[in-house]
Amino acid sequence: MADGYLSFTNTPWGHWLARTLGLPQPLPLQRYRPGQAGNLLNPVVLAAGPQGRLSGELQRIFAATDTVAAVPARIDAPSTVKVRGLVFDASGLADVPQLDELYRFFHANVRRLSAHGRVLVLGTPPEHCTDLAHAVAQRALEGFVRSLGKELRRAITVQLLYVQPGAETEMDSSVRFFLSRRSAYVCGQVVRIAEPVDFPGDILWDKPLTGRRALVTGACRGIGLAIAQVLAGEGAQVVCLDIPAVEAELQLVAASLGGTALALDITAPEAAERLLAFAGEQGTFDIVVHNAGITQDKTLAKMTEAAWRKVMAVNLEAPLRLSTALLEGQGINPGGRIIGVSSIAGIAGNLGQSNYATSKAGVIGLVQGLAPLAARRQVTINGVAPGFIETQMTAKIPLLLREAGRRMNSLAQGGQPEDVAQAIAWLAHPASGGINGQVVRVCGQSLMGA
Numbered sequence: 001m002a003d004g005y006l007s008f009t010n011t012p013w014g015h016w017l018a019r020t021l022g023l024p025q026p027l028p029l030q031r032y033r034p035g036q037a038g039n040l041l042n043p044v045v046l047a048a049g050p051q052g053r054l055s056g057e058l059q060r061i062f063a064a065t066d067t068v069a070a071v072p073a074r075i076d077a078p079s080t081v082k083v084r085g086l087v088f089d090a091s092g093l094a095d096v097p098q099l100d101e102l103y104r105f106f107h108a109n110v111r112r113l114s115a116h117g118r119v120l121v122l123g124t125p126p127e128h129c130t131d132l133a134h135a136v137a138q139r140a141l142e143g144f145v146r147s148l149g150k151e152l153r154r155a156i157t158v159q160l161l162y163v164q165p166g167a168e169t170e171m172d173s174s175v176r177f178f179l180s181r182r183s184a185y186v187c188g189q190v191v192r193i194a195e196p197v198d199f200p201g202d203i204l205w206d207k208p209l210t211g212r213r214a215l216v217t218g219a220c221r222g223i224g225l226a227i228a229q230v231l232a233g234e235g236a237q238v239v240c241l242d243i244p245a246v247e248a249e250l251q252l253v254a255a256s257l258g259g260t261a262l263a264l265d266i267t268a269p270e271a272a273e274r275l276l277a278f279a280g281e282q283g284t285f286d287i288v289v290h291n292a293g294i295t296q297d298k299t300l301a302k303m304t305e306a307a308w309r310k311v312m313a314v315n316l317e318a319p320l321r322l323s324t325a326l327l328e329g330q331g332i333n334p335g336g337r338i339i340g341v342s343s344i345a346g347i348a349g350n351l352g353q354s355n356y357a358t359s360k361a362g363v364i365g366l367v368q369g370l371a372p373l374a375a376r377r378q379v380t381i382n383g384v385a386p387g388f389i390e391t392q393m394t395a396k397i398p399l400l401l402r403e404a405g406r407r408m409n410s411l412a413q414g415g416q417p418e419d420v421a422q423a424i425a426w427l428a429h430p431a432s433g434g435i436n437g438q439v440v441r442v443c444g445q446s447l448m449g450a
């Protein structure tokens with residue numbers, strides 16, 4: 001659905017009026033388009049605090065992607081030359097006084113950032129720090145990153161990567177994602193990178209999912225369709241799953257992607273058995289995306305038990321049952337990726353959505369709880385939590401509530417289905433084996449939740 005306010009405020013008259021009245025002035029986001037070079041935005045400034053251990057690996061990534069990375073002689077040396085990205089290795093900041101280095105670098109450089117720029121801070125997970133002072137300093141990075149993400153505006157995004165000691169070489173897919181147009185609607189996120197659960201070998205960075213088989217539930221339309229399209233564009237053979245009632249439409253979608261259609265009610269008692277049989281006949285999966293979901297919104301006092309049960313069955317019980325069946329029945333290959341679609345409602349709750357929020361919070365529990373078992377099978381499981389995404393469902397929301405949903409985030413606009421799909425493609429990447437048991441919000445840094 002078109003965002004009239006976004007279009008209006010990007011006209012000369014609309015820009016003047018919004019500025020005069022102190023209203024949000026969002027910029028249309030620059031998103032990745034097929035055929036564009038997938039390299040990082042250029043140029044970036046790279047700096048490190050004392051004892052930073054990640055700069056060497058960052059420089060290797062930049063060299064491999066033809067990214068111009070200027071390394072300042074002094075981190076507090078101001079410059080007026082515009083750049084597209086700022087990257088700071090804070091992994092060695094070992095006590096509170098050393099946090100001053102973080103301030104000095106960004107104080108001197110944030111004005112250099114062009115619109116649509118990217119900021120990336122890298123740290124050491126506090127649970128892997130050597131002493132209390134080090135852990136305190138590293139935990140402080142989260143508050144800094146989330147605050148900076150709310151300050152910079154102009155479609156600039158800010159993220160924090162905690163890199164476990166020993167996992168320095170596992171940053172590649174995450175750095176490429178967060179410093180590119182693929183992450184346009186992801187901001188204020190904290191991602192932990194650990195030693196990988198698998199070792200994928202050589203990667204075709206232009207088509208990283210080549211030769212991999214992906215299952216996407218709820219693939220007929222909206223976010224599910226976007227996920228199927230993006231994964232296919234990255235080289236995956238996609239199995240598009242949806243309910244039998246839309247089988248004709250499902251067949252057309254699958255054919256357009258060169259994939260396979262699977263009409264299946266995932267809530268049926270025999271769904272797991274049928275899915276395993278399908279995998280045995282057609283080929284096991286490398287990627288499984290639990291996207292299918294429904295809403296049955298009412299306040300709890302007015303909600304029927306049937307509405308509660310239906311949402312639980314589709315949104316939570318089916319992903320739980322299918323994930324465990326695929327892992328235990330060897331329906332997903334070593335090196336596989338399971339990705340669940342949660343929601344910002346599962347983090348912050350939402351009026352009239354007690355059933356939906358419960359189910360989506362349960363998806364987070366599934367991701368976190370199943371991660372150890374998945375890792376033992378050399379599989380990762382992660383989740384995305386979309387915020388306000390422009391779909392047919394959100395188009396039905398009353399105007400004032402819809403506008404509030406769009407503006408109440410650091411980017412002051414709704415996301416697109418492709419934003420969710422790009423985040424899922426990153427988590428599905430063969431080089432993302434160091435990310436497991438995590439949920440990343442795709443919400444423009446919504447004011448709801450953490």
